[in-house]
Amino acid sequence: MSAETRTGGLVAGAAAGDAAARHYHGGVVDDIMVVGVGGQGVIVAAAVIADTAMLHGGLDVKLSETRGMSQRGGSVSSHIRIGETVVAPSISPGEVDYLLAFESAEGLRATPSVVSGGVAIVNTQQIVPPLASQGDMSYPFDAAERMAQGDRRVIVVDGNGIAQEVGDLKVAGIVLVGALSTHLPFDVETWHAAIVRNVPPKWKDLNFTAFAAGREVGA
Amino acid sequence: MDTQLMLGNEAVARGAWEAGVQVAAAYPGTPSTEIVTNLARYDGVYAEWSTNEKVAYEVAFGAAMGGARALTAMKSAGGSVAADPLISSVYTGVNGGLVVCLAGDPGMASGMTEQDDRYFGRMSSMPMLEPADSQECYEYAKRAFAMSEEFDVPVMVRLSIQTAHQKSIVHFDGEVAAGEGAGPAGLTRPAPERRPPDRKTEKYCLLPKFSRPLHRSLLERVERLRQFAEASAASGDLAQVVPAAGPVLLQGGGAAKIGVVSAGAAYLSAREALPGAAFLKLGMIHPLPVEAIRAFAQTVDRLLVVEELEPYLEEQILAAGIACEGKQWFPQWGELTAVRVGQGFYAAGLDLPRWADEKAAEDATVIPRPPVLCTGCPHRGMATAMKKLNLDVHGDIGCYDLTTLPPVSHMHSAVEMGASIPMEQGFMRAGGSDTGSLAVIGDSTFLHSGLTGLLNAVHQRTNMTLLIQDNSITAMTGGQTNPGNERTLAGAETKPVDIAGICKALGVEQIEVVDPYDYEACLQALKAGLAYEGPAVIITNRPCMLFPRKIGGEAFTVDEDVCNACQQCMKLGCPSLSHMEAEHKGRHKVAIDEETCTGCSLCEQLCRPGAISKAKAGVA
Numbered sequence: 109m110s111a112e113t114r115t116g117g118l119v120a121g122a123a124a125g126d127a128a129a130r131h132y133h134g135g136v137v138d139d140i141m142v143v144g145v146g147g148q149g150v151i152v153a154a155a156v157i158a159d160t161a162m163l164h165g166g167l168d169v170k171l172s173e174t175r176g177m178s179q180r181g182g183s184v185s186s187h188i189r190i191g192e193t194v195v196a197p198s199i200s201p202g203e204v205d206y207l208l209a210f211e212s213a214e215g216l217r218a219t220p221s222v223v224s225g226g227v228a229i230v231n232t233q234q235i236v237p238p239l240a241s242q243g244d245m246s247y248p249f250d251a252a253e254r255m256a257q258g259d260r261r262v263i264v265v266d267g268n269g270i271a272q273e274v275g276d277l278k279v280a281g282i283v284l285v286g287a288l289s290t291h292l293p294f295d296v297e298t299w300h301a302a303i304v305r306n307v308p309p310k311w312k313d314l315n316f317t318a319f320a321a322g323r324e325v326g327a
Numbered sequence: 328m329d330t331q332l333m334l335g336n337e338a339v340a341r342g343a344w345e346a347g348v349q350v351a352a353a354y355p356g357t358p359s360t361e362i363v364t365n366l367a368r369y370d371g372v373y374a375e376w377s378t379n380e381k382v383a384y385e386v387a388f389g390a391a392m393g394g395a396r397a398l399t400a401m402k403s404a405g406g407s408v409a410a411d412p413l414i415s416s417v418y419t420g421v422n423g424g425l426v427v428c429l430a431g432d433p434g435m436a437s438g439m440t441e442q443d444d445r446y447f448g449r450m451s452s453m454p455m456l457e458p459a460d461s462q463e464c465y466e467y468a469k470r471a472f473a474m475s476e477e478f479d480v481p482v483m484v485r486l487s488i489q490t491a492h493q494k495s496i497v498h499f500d501g502e503v504a505a506g507e508g509a510g511p512a513g514l515t516r517p518a519p520e521r522r523p524p525d526r527k528t529e530k531y532c533l534l535p536k537f538s539r540p541l542h543r544s545l546l547e548r549v550e551r552l553r554q555f556a557e558a559s560a561a562s563g564d565l566a567q568v569v570p571a572a573g574p575v576l577l578q579g580g581g582a583a584k585i586g587v588v589s590a591g592a593a594y595l596s597a598r599e600a601l602p603g604a605a606f607l608k609l610g611m612i613h614p615l616p617v618e619a620i621r622a623f624a625q626t627v628d629r630l631l632v633v634e635e636l637e638p639y640l641e642e643q644i645l646a647a648g649i650a651c652e653g654k655q656w657f658p659q660w661g662e663l664t665a666v667r668v669g670q671g672f673y674a675a676g677l678d679l680p681r682w683a684d685e686k687a688a689e690d691a692t693v694i695p696r697p698p699v700l701c702t703g704c705p706h707r708g709m710a711t712a713m714k715k716l717n718l719d720v721h722g723d724i725g726c727y728d729l730t731t732l733p734p735v736s737h738m739h740s741a742v743e744m745g746a747s748i749p750m751e752q753g754f755m756r757a758g759g760s761d762t763g764s765l766a767v768i769g770d771s772t773f774l775h776s777g778l779t780g781l782l783n784a785v786h787q788r789t790n791m792t793l794l795i796q797d798n799s800i801t802a803m804t805g806g807q808t809n810p811g812n813e814r815t816l817a818g819a820e821t822k823p824v825d826i827a828g829i830c831k832a833l834g835v836e837q838i839e840v841v842d843p844y845d846y847e848a849c850l851q852a853l854k855a856g857l858a859y860e861g862p863a864v865i866i867t868n869r870p871c872m873l874f875p876r877k878i879g880g881e882a883f884t885v886d887e888d889v890c891n892a893c894q895q896c897m898k899l900g901c902p903s904l905s906h907m908e909a910e911h912k913g914r915h916k917v918a919i920d921e922e923t924c925t926g927c928s929l930c931e932q933l934c935r936p937g938a939i940s941k942a943k944a945g946v947a
Contacts, residue, residue, distance in 0.1 A: 145696065158494060162332045169332060170460075171494035180698030180729060181902050196599035196665045197460075197493035202686035213693055220687040236905045237696040238734070245694040 137191035139199040140288070143218045144210030145235050146184050149281035150174065152306050153208065154186035156285050157292075159302035161190040164294050172197040181237070183214055207260075208288050210267070210281065211235050212251035222260045229287050229326065230255060231267040231280070263287065263326065270321050279311070279318035286322020296323075329499045335491045338461040339400075339428055339484060340365035341511070342468030345503050346424070347519030348372060348398050350390035352383040354775060355804035356402030357437040358491040359430035363400055364807075367816050369511045371518070376807050376816045379744070379775040380405035384412045384427070391425035391481075392531060394522035396472055400428035403442050404743060408776070414451040415533055416481050418541045420548075422525040424475035426468065427453070430486040433635040434662030439724070439743060441660065443636040448483055448613035452549050454556075455483040455613040456565070457591040461495040467610065470565075478548055478555075485612065487635060489592035489662060553614040560611070560619035568623060569598075571605035576678040585677065586627030588620060588640060588651070593663045597633040600669035600682065615640070617647045624649050631656070631675065635663045700729050702903040703878065703925030705798050705843045705869035709767075710735045711899055711929070712849035713794075718857075719764035721754060723747040723772045726803045726871075727796055734900040738767070745776030748793055752784045755791045763857045765792040770826060771801040771809040778829065785834040785862050792856040792863045796843070797826055798871040806874025830864045837863035844869060846932045872925060880926030882942045883919050889938035890916040896930035896939065904930060 140157060144150040151174065158171040172187040187199045201221055207228040209215025215230040222228055230252050240247040248254065256262040265287045271280035282303065289299055300316060307315050333341065339362050343351070351374040353363040367374035377383035380401040390397035401409060406429045413427065429447065432438035448455035454474060456467040464486070471482040503516050529537045560566035574582035589597045590609040598606060607623040609616070624630045632641040632653035641653035657663065657671040669682030700707050710730040713720050714737035722728060722741040731738040740750060751766035768777050773795050784791055801807040808816055810824040827838050837859045841852040849867075856863040872878050887907070892914035896904055903923045906915035919930070921942050931939040 146698065155494075158332055162330075162496060169494075169496060171332070172489070173334070173492040173494065180701060180726070181696070182698030183696040194495075195602070196595045197489060197495065198664055200599075200664070200666045200669075200681075200686075201688035214696070217689045217693040220690050237694060238699055238900050238902050238904065239696070240694055240905065247694055251693075 137189050137194055138206070138292075139204050140188040140190070140206045140208065141185060141199055141204045141218060141221060142188070142208045142210070143183070143185040143214040144231075145214060146181050148184075148210045149278075150184045150186055150210055153210075153281045153285050154188055155306045156282070156299070156302045157288070158188050158190075159305050160289075160292075160294050160299050161188070163298050163301050168192060168194040170194045170197040172199075183217065185214075185218065206288060206291060208284055210284060213248050216248055216251035216255055219255050219258065219260065224259050225261070227261045227263065227291055228255055229263045229265055229284065231265055231284055233268050233280070265322070265325050267322070270325070271318055274317045274321050275314050279315055282307075282315045282318040283322040286319040286324075287326030288322075289319070290323050290326040329501060331497050331499070332494050333461045333465070333497045334361055334494050335458070335461050335464045335486060336361035336430075337365050338464035338497050339458075339468045339486070340369070341497070341499075342465040343396075343398050343426060343472070344369045344372060344511070344514075345499075345516060346469040346472040347396045347516070348426075348472070349395040349423075349519055349521070350387060350397040351375070351399070352377045352386035352390075352397075353400040354378070354380045354383050354405060354408075355801050355807040356380070356405045356430075357804055358432060358488040359400045359402050359405070359428060359486070360804050360807070361491070362398070362428055363816075365511065366398070370515060374816055376801070376809065378810060380409040381412060384409040384416075387425060387427075388412055388416050388421075388481075391421040391423045391475075392419075393524045394423045396424045396426075396519060398426045398428065400430070403429070403431045403438055403440070403444050405429075406444055406447055407442070408744065410447070413447065413453070413481075417451045417453045418533060418538060418545055419531050420479035421475055421481055423522050424472035425481040426471040426475060427481050427483045428468075428486060429483055430488065430491045431636075432488045433660075434488065436488055439741075441636060443639060444485060445612060445639045446637070448485070449639075452545055453481055453483050453613070454478070454552050454611065455485050456610055457485045457612045458490055458610070459591050459594050459608070460490065460493065461497045463610065464490065465497045465499070474555075478552055480545075480548055480552075483613075485591070487592045487662075489595070549614060556611045556614050556616040557618050560609075560616035565610040566616055566619055567606075567608045567610075569606040569608060571627075572603040575601065575604050578673075578676050578678045583628040584626070586623055586630050587633055588623070588630065588644065589633040590640070591635075593633050593635050593668070596663050596665045596668045599665035601672050601677065601679065609640075612640070615643050617643070617649075620644055621647065621649050624651070631672070633657055633663065633668055633671070636660070697732060698729060699900060699902050700726065701872045702901055702923050703872045703880065703927040705867060705871070706730065706796050707735075707899055707901065707927070708843040708846050708849045708929050709794060709796060709853075709867060710737055711933075712846060712853055713737045713765075713767075714898070715850065716853055717762045718853070719754065719760040719762070721747045721751040721764065721766045723766075723768040723777070724803075725769035725772055725796070726798075727767060727769060730900070734898060744772050745780055747772075748777055748780030748784055751791050751793070752780070752787065752789045755789055763792075765794055765853070765857065767794045767796065769802070770795065770797040770799060770811045771807075773797075773826065774810050774824065778833070781830065781835070781862070781864075782833045789862055790860055792853075792859070792865070794853075794856075795826060795830075795864060795866045797866050797868060799823075800871045800874045802871045802874055806871070812875075827864075827866055830866075835862050835864050837861065838866065839864075840866045840868050842869065843867040844927050844929060846929055878925060880924075882921040882924035882926055883928065883931055883939050884921060884942040885917055885919050886938045886940065887916055889936050891936045891938070892916045893935050895933040895935055899929055899933065901930065
């Protein structure tokens with residue numbers, strides 16, 4: 109995979125000006141952000157994506173893990189950067205090429221970070237935080253519609269519904285990774301190898317099924 | 328497999344293991360925790376969760392004196408706790424190599440302050456290496472052991488959260504046999520050689536008679552380390568020059584040769600922000616290779632120093648008579664991300680269209696989602712009861728700090744490990760509060776540095792109340808063991824400490840153990856403790872919901888017809904409670920998410936109209 113094909117495949121749609129400013133030092137970097145709520149499996153999904161890129165070979169990969177007390181129901185996000193040479197581990201604001209949102213409101217929150225023309229895959233799941241019951245701010249039940257108002261391509265996926273169909277709610281994250289995978293130039297075999305590294309062996313086949321189901325709805 | 332995507336902390340562990348580390352001791356603390364978590368998984372390493380960072384340091388120090396290679400790891404605040412042995416051990420030096428990993432948290436993702444740990448190196452004269460990515464974490468951990476033994480001094484590997492918690496590719500150098508899979512399982516290494524244990528009074532007994540010559544010998548070692556830093560930088564080893572792609576364009580026309588001096592995470596941000604400039608990337612940051620910096624400065628028109636937090640490098644470079652610019656352009660607080668460095672370069676007059684406009688990272692109109700106490704958390708009942716009694720609450724470091732924020736909002740201080748008890752003692756000596764006050768601490772923090780405070784309070788016959796929220800785990804950092812547990816980090820069986828017994832032994836006469844799921848019992852225990860003349864201790868006895876295993880239970884449900892939207896249950900701040908569409912007198916009624924409810928029953932106890940009951944009973 110050359111830099112040119114990735115420019116076409118991965119950063120397609122990015123405004124020419126933005127891309128030129130960002131990549132003028134030579135290499136192309138693809139920036140993927142995974143967001144959600146603590147406990148949803150964002151970290152495992154990010155690890156699968158990063159491992160796939162690494163196993164693909166010949167690419168530099170950096171992943172910046174969620175900061176803070178992520179296991180306590182707070183917002184979480186992981187940054188994955190893939191390219192010939194990746195320098196900083198974190199994605200800069202407005203430069204996300206692919207957003208994968210496990211939860212609708214978290215998707216909406218992260219939307220300004222997505223580059224003009226970028227792709228946002230958003231799960232239909234909505235988790236209302238306790239604060240929505242206390243203060244003046246209410247939960248954005250129309251998050252997916254609001255995400256689509258800009259010039260990004262928004263793909264809505266019922267990750268939880270599909271996961272339940274294939275057998276277990278636990279694999280919703282891998283359904284979403286499957287949806288994202290259709291936009292990235294890596295072989296299914298490589299994705300499978302990365303999944304195997306990140307899920308317990310007894311869940312392997314179920315995860316492969318979930319991944320395949322995600323691929324059906326990701327494009 | 329000779330290549331792996333690794334967390335910075337994992338890579339430190341791998342490097343240390345390859346370097347022959349035999350003893351690792353730490354107290355968990357973000358962002359340093361995973362170093363020892365990972366070392367515990369390697370063959371041939373004794374790894375422990377110590378009671379606190381000072382103890383951990385001393386265990387590692389003793390192991391080094393005994394001839395083994397040893398490592399300790401801590402977060403910034405832990406560095407402060409361990410500062411006494413940290414400074415003294417540089418005087419004595421070591422026998423087996425001793426490596427100290429100190430991980431800072433610029434931006435305070437979870438820290439209480441964003442102190443600049445590099446000053447520990449200068450204050451103690453401990454040499455410091457600062458890796459930028461996981462590859463360097465792996466390499467520098469190995470180098471640190473070699474340097475420690477070569478120079479007879481502990482060596483610090485200084486990390487920041489950006490380095491410790493980034494995953495990047497590590498190429499192993501092939502000295503160790505490859506194993507299966509991604510983890511350390513299956514890896515083997517040659518048995519590390521233990522040096523003969525030291526028995527040298529004049530080296531390890533810091534009496535003035537011995538300390539005075541030890542300080543002079545330390546200064547000689549610092550001079551040798553300075554020469555090492557220069558020689559290493561000159562050969563491009565622990566400092567590298569990255570040549571410029573060309574002159575950097577300036578706003579308003581023209582161009583200049585820009586040189587950037589940086590290290591660690593800040594270096595990656597700076598290179599991301601200004602990829603065309605010349606860089607001097609420092610790997611050894613104490614002592615500084617000042618002559619290498621001077622030589623680099625002579626090749627550029629302007630020298631910019633990019634570093635997180637304090638002007639540590641900048642002041643030393645200026646003191647050496649080298650002109651440079653730093654904190655006038657780059658913030659002295661927070662994590663230096665690429666965009667923040669880029670905006671600094673832009674402010675300095677460089678023409679950088681990528682950073683010219685401020686871009687939003689997120690939609691600020693979306694309701695915030697801060698971390699909260701888990702559903703069923705055993706801290707919730709007492710927090711709500713303390714709020715109800717309107718007490719002045721002097722807290723400590725742990726998950727209960729999450730109740731500082733709405734909706735519970737009951738905590739009035741949370742400063743550092745162990746502070747709750749002495750601060751409450753002082754608060755009472757100042758006259759206390761009209762509504763009553765108390766200290767709140769968790770089991771792990773109590774065992775970390777609460778004991779001496781309680782002993783003092785008892786000895787001084789202080790009239791004060793202490794609540795120990797014993798959830799039997801070090802929860803906030805991810806469920807590490809502590810002396811309250813039946814097993815150690817290594818999985819060995821051990822005797823769990825009796826916290827009530829400790830309090831009794833320290834001289835506390837009023838001790839009450841209470842079930843934190845019983846709201847009325849919580850209220851009564853607090854009232855009894857506050858009424859008692861003298862030191863009183865209340866201990867809660869429910870385990871953490873997450874660690875060591877996730878606890879479930881029978882879910883509750885709300886009868887919509889009975890709920891009168893009184894909002895009493897919403898005071899709990901439980902993530903399984905939310906408002907439903909239906910209203911009563913303009914207020915939303917409440918629903919329980921039965922998928923996540925663990926059946927702690929606190930909401931049922933608070934419900935005035937009796938609308939909440941067990942879900943299964945409702946079906947029947």
